[in-house]
Amino acid sequence: MSQSPNCVTTPPWWQLVNWIADPIGFQKKYSQKYGDIFSIRLTGIGPFVIIGNPQAIQEIFSKDSQFHIGRANKLAEPLIGKNSLMLMDGDYHRRERKLLTPPFHGEKIQAYAQKIIDVTEEIANRWQIGESFIVRSTMQKVSLEIILQVVFGLSEGKRYKQIKPLLTDWLDMTDSPLRSSMLFFKFLQKDWGKWTPWGRMKQIHNKIYNLLQAEIEEKRTKIDNTGKDILSLMMAVRDEDGQAMSDAELKDELITILFAGHETTATTLSWAFYEIYRNPDVIEKLQREFYCLGENPSPMEIAKLPYLTAVCQETLRMYPVIPVTFPRIAKSPIKIAGYQFDAETTFMPSIYLVHYQEDLYPEPEQFKPQRFLERQYSPSEFFPFGGGSRRCLGYALALLEMKLVLATVISKYQLALAEDKPVKIQRRGFTLAPTGGVKVVMKGKS
Template sequence: MIKLPDGPKTPPWLQLLQWIADPLGYMETSFQRYGDFFTARWGNLYPKAVFISNPQAIQEIFTADPKLFDSGRGNGLGKVVVGEHSILLLDGSSHQRRRRLLTPPFHGERMQAYGDLICTLAKQVSSQWTIGKPFSVRKSMQEISLRVILQAVFGLNEGPRYEELRQLLAEMMDMTVSPLRASMLFFKFLQKDLGAWSPWGSFRRRQQQIDRLLYAEIQDRRRQNDLERSDILSLMISARDEQDQQMTDEELHDELITLLLAGHETTASSLCWALYWIHYQPQVRDKLLQELNSLGADPDPTDIVRLPYLTAVCQETLRIYPPLFLTWPRILKAPLKLGDYHFDTDTVLLPCIYLTHQREDLYPEPKQFKPERFLKRQYSPFEFFVFGGSNRRCVGAALAMFEMKLVVATIVSNYQLALTDSQPVKPQRRGFFLAPAAGFKMMITGRRVRQEQPSQPVGSSI
């Protein structure tokens, strides 16, 4: 007998509005009332979508045969942004083929080669800050993550195309800065081009300008056929599958947009939160500085990313406010039993990152920022899964963590920063993601001179 969990009883259109306007409130209220499983009904978007924050059930989903789910079809909402050829919208053998092509550039020595570049870009952007003058943390972290994307992924570092892309991409990302603006991503009736001054018209024109630049770059790169280049676009162009087939221009374009969306927005938000928590709790900053100083005056990036307390700080940042609320939706292709529930074909399963990361039994005092919890306990990939799981896990996860650690370490090591407001920063929706509320500012109070200190175990510094 098919049995769906209980869930909010408000009309579907109102539930969807609540989800867009206040996603954390919607999830937390539903969890408190209905528990580890609850059914959301969002009208035509998802008639029956089940939020799941039970680690055992999540393990069953992540370890099940991927053929049981249509995950690409579940991501149809993002088609207007990433295009129909994105790995996010693929299923079955097409998804497996694309994943095999995309995975190598994000691992091993290729990724390590970006370490010095990331540190340099973080220094370039932060060098523009003025002592005693507040600066927008969001804009600075966006600038760093965008430069990393353009140089490490796109292989661009100067020239008119670089500058134009940099401006257009930043403008497009800012068009969904609030829940109200993000609404046009969820409601098709708002996706009407009523001219350059209409929200969707403006969004589409920027998309078209970006498309023109990306296709021009892809075509130039194919003509050059420079096998010495190490940026991710060049590696993607040269990659071939088992049938000796390369990705088409359209496939490359859509993957670049996907990497931009997943790698730029999420990393910028995570960096904002990391700097906020580190300076909101001075004891965290002091412990982190002690660990960073133990490496000496000019540490190697590979040594920085191995630091345990820095790693714990980044993990706790991603736990408390993960950039993505949920894993990518999984639509059942056959009935499935999870716990006491029997789910029918076409039910949408939503393993919930945010609610799982807020479980008291896994993370005591979950609203408190406590990096030490990651030093005391090893969490399973069904208890901490900020990058998703199974065959839908983010292909750029390793690069994202690598970048986050290096940017945080570079800024904290070189600058004394302070929050300009003692009031806690609140999270809010930004497009499909969770980000600090707009207007979050910090200020430089001085510059640091790194001094070499005797190395000591992390346990003695916390």
């Protein structure tokens, strides 16, 4: 085997333009030409080795201690702040992850289940028979409301009314490939006041931080701070030295949760509805599964349904919200998949390339939830939430939200796609979303 993988030879500035415009098409094109491991160069960001080989990805995930991962995510710092878990490495990362884990697992997650159903019903009840609407916009409302109530502990009051439109405006500022460009080109990151995109983004960001600071301070003044929301739980945890998270850490982690949880869940739900209503057999199987639960099943009974779980998994396989996992920078020379790489080489495991491998997923362009009932996939064959030491902390909450929103809508409302045409993938910030947001029409109530 040669000492280094093939390298894409087009000019780096052109590679960056294509990576921003169509990262899926970019990977597809060059993996067909060079195989499942190849190098790219993106102007201003650097060279990367794209890895679309499950065995090589397993090697990388098992050697996470040999990489700088937080440093490789610097591109996201202007959005999520330098105190975000995503930007940390080493002991600091281990400490923060340990502090953040309890609110996202076990009984804590189950406590949020009914709230997810209530929020979904409240928003879905506004739909009118015969009217069409954009699924993604509606799912954004559902997802944002869940984050405000479950994570921030806000459901009413002045601060709730102020922060809600600000969060929506902030996330909508990168809703197309062109508007997303400012995240990749440093020269566009100039704050010349609210008349420039970056200036407006920073202005909204600061307003959100001020509101979060006020919320943290108010929670701290309450003597009996027994809030069940994630922010309250984050404020209550202590590390081994008895230290709590600082206000700066709390705010950056809240913004990270918002950024990583709100956009991604709303997008994945949009794709799920798109595929479910395109495939009559899928909706029939889901309805049969819901019917077998009887009247008023508990949220956790719904969450355990095998076919519903498979539908969520197949959606996440076909439509990864980000095309690659967190980049990893080698601390020292390293051997991966038989290739020898220098220190400071940056690897990007490709979710998309693995999720569309024919030998793993026959007919990968087809929506087939059944494949997840017939086969168990390893963490390097199916990894929509990333892998290794960087698997998304909120994955259990995200999956629970997906399942409960889908079950609530499908069992109580009759929807249909409003347009009989394929929906394309479009960049939205660092994520990928359905172009047009998936339009559906309300046919009736069950």
